[in-house]
Amino acid sequence: MGFRYKKINERKIMCEKNYVIRAKITFLRKYLQFQNSSENINFIFLDETWVYKNGSQVRKWVNENDKRMNDIKITSEGERFTILHAGYKGGFLPNCGLLFSSKNNDRDYHKTMNGEIFLDWVKTKLVPDLDKINGKCVVVMDNAPYHSVLLEKPISKFSNKTSISAFLQKHGIYFSNELSKKELWNLAEPYVQNSSNKKYVVDEFLNSKGYEVLRLPPYHCQYNPIEMVWGYCKTFYNKNIPNSKFTGSEKVLNVWQESLSKITSDMWANYIKHTEQLIIDDWKKYMGNMDIVNVPPLIIGFENDSASDSDTDMPSENDEEYVE
Incomplete structure (x- = not known):
């Protein structure tokens, strides 16, 4: 969840990475x-969620001493549906709703969304x-994998020498042809x-359509108001789905x-x-009362601190970085 233990004065405390x-x-x-700019800014909040065909009833309060309550069987949740939508201060965007049946009932809806579906939704519905x-x-x-498909195929220390050399050449990083693969990677790694980058x-x-993108920090969905919208909608859905006159x-x-x-x-x-x-x-x-316009570089000393969660695309950390 973005936390680690840190030893302070012989005591360990939990702090954010x-x-x-x-x-x-x-x-x-x-x-x-953006909020304090002179322009008329509209923040557009988007996110995915899911619902089940029969609603979610995996748990309920029961009186263990009442056998009649214990005999009640919970209805199967049924087929799962993945949902994508966007909204702003004026409400939901009218044509942005997307609901489709998931191919599996894994409770992790991230496994049914992909970059191709998301990009098509952005082009045909959002824009x-x-x-x-x-x-x-x-x-x-947020930084979900399907939001974060890279324009350029990334290289790593496991890439072959030809790929690393081509990457360096494309980004104008000088190198000698006599260097080993490891030495080439040492040049490419910081970039x-x-x-x-x-x-x-x-x-x-x-951006090409004239719109800005603002990425949420990892593990901080509380900054996205659509999460509260989902909470209200799913409560209504789960309460009313059993009484629907429709089927399927x-x-x-x-x-x-x-x-x-x-x-x-x-x-x-x-x-x-x-x-x-x-x-x-x-x-x-x-940051206290620091002016949001003229924020000086803030130097933070780092231990090696890598991001491995699938819901973020943040890099591994260096010993020292700047927060601008």
Whole structure:
């Protein structure tokens, strides 16, 4: 979850990993800079979630002394459906809803979404709706693998010498043909591990259309108000799906659309207000009253601290880095 143990005065305490702190400060600064700019900024929040055909009833309160309650069998959840949507202070974007049946019932919905489906959704549903919004749009999303398909195929220390040499040549990094593979990798590694050099397919496409992309820091979904929207919608869905007069996939679609209709623009505005207060509070927690416009470089000493979680694309850490 982005934490590690650190020994202080012979005592171990739990603290956030350095790469998470860096990503968090960067996100907080950029969000607040957009918020305080003179432009009319619209933050667009997107995310995926899931529902089950028969609703989720994996647990319920029972009285163990009441045999009648213990005999009650929980209905199978049934087929799982993956959902993708986006919204902003004005409510859900009207044509951005996507709901499709998952091929397996693994509870990790990330395994049914992929970069191709997501990019197609961005091109055919998200961008046409963004084009209708007045003002500048900033798309806020997390670092899920299907959001983070790289524009350029990455190399690693396991790549062959020819691939590493081609990478160095493409990025204008001088090298001698007499160098060994290990020496070539030593030249390429700093560039590869610098996250600012990574180009994502989705980000580049949205940028080409005139839209900004703001990545959430790893493990910090509380900065995305759509998480609270999902909570409300799924509670409504699970409560009402058993009583639906429809059957099959039509039942799922109708009850889910009804749950979305319950979320008003005022509710969206309140959820966004709540998350923005968290952002302001966390900025003050980390940076005090420092001006968000003129943030001086902050030097943080690092131990080797790598990000291995599948929901982030952050690099391995060097001994010392700057947070800008």
